[in-house]
Amino acid sequence: MRKETAADLVAFLVVAREQSFTRAAAQLGVSQSALSQTMRGLEARLGVRLLARTTRRVSATEAGERLLRAVGPRFAEVDAELEAVMALRDKPAGTIRLTASENAAASVLLPALEGFLPKYPDIKVEIITDVGLTDIVAERFDAGVRFGEMVASGMISVRIAPDARMAVVGAPSYFTERKPPITPQDLTEHDCINLRLPTHGGLYSWEFEKSGRELNVRVEGQLVFGTAGLILDAARAGLGLAYLTEEQVSGDLKSGRLVRVLGDWCAPFSGYHLYYPSRRQPTQAFALLVEALRYRGSANLSRNARRPREN
Structure with a gap:
């Protein structure tokens, strides 16, 4: 040729x-x-x-x-x-392409890369943020980051974060004229800020569990966004209730900027995992990154935990 x-x-x-x-x-x-x-x-x-x-x-x-x-x-x-x-060079080198949600990139990947990249100046990492279920093989990514139970079969999965929980939150100003919801069904009487899923274009239904009872609620509201960051900003402004991870709203809850409701209906679920095809032959650079990201704490995974779709 x-x-x-x-x-x-x-x-x-x-x-x-x-x-x-x-x-x-x-x-x-x-x-x-x-x-x-x-x-x-x-x-x-x-x-x-x-x-x-x-x-x-x-x-x-x-x-x-x-x-x-x-x-x-x-x-x-x-x-x-x-x-x-x-990878046979004296110094590990190469470009690693990852796909992850905005929150996973900010809360897990970037903190790990702060210590990783200075050690290996010839390694480059490209992170594409996406809340959808990206086909990492078709899109030629080296790996993806999603919640544990979202990882497809046939993939090698490495835990990189502890278990997580979702939280329903709203600003104090939102509740001045509204009663806080006691059960998930009460959300039908509230303005909820929706997330549009890019994979299928549908709205994400909020998932709950209590005492073995599972509920999916399709909420309604005036606002729909495609990113968690805008949902959080809208909730802070008192424009509706948001459904985000505890990690995303922890600072706002501590400061009183947001108030949590339905906490007893939000069960823990498997946290973020790095995943990649089992047939992939990892390069030295990729193997080093996996070890840098690997979670070494206690998972404390609830046996009956449910996972939400990506957020």
Whole structure:
């Protein structure tokens, strides 16, 4: 295979996955016009059209999809082998791509990286925050971070945080004219701040458990957000009740900025875990990061604990 064909195939894979010449050009570090010319040249040499272009998006044709399925995994294998070869250097090196929720990145990953990165200056870590259930294999992430019971079967899972609990909270000003809910069913009479899940586009239902009784409540309210940070800000402003982890609201509860309700209905669940495919051959850099993140305290996992979907 000619050198220029290999480079053009790499460019094609990025365009097909991003479904955008603009995003692909930025990722490849080339101009959009140059990338478009490269794709036209590749299509001319192969004698088939690989990409269908519209004003809004770019999608692979039938021939393009076939090429993507055939060539994509092979280039991924080459990348993995190159990473493995780099791991043989005297100093661990390489780029590690992780996907995690905003809260997991802020409360678990960043504190660990503060001590980790200065020790290994040749290791780079890229963290993409997302509350959805990202397919780490398809999106070419090295690993993901989610609550323990959300990790799919077939994945290697490493606990990186203790058990967690959810908390229903509201500002004192919110309760000046409203009675605090006593049971989850009472939430139907309150303004609740909803979370939109990107994976399926639905609203997240709040999950509760008490004395073995489990309840899922689909709450209503005037506000819907896609991030926990905005939900917390809205709750602080007295705009409704929020459903967040204890860790996210602990400071506000201590200061009295927020008030907790339904605490007896929020059971503990398995905390954050790092997960990655079992068939993955970890590089030295990745193995070092896993050990740096590994939780070494007591899990105290409740046997009947339920987990919420991502937050």
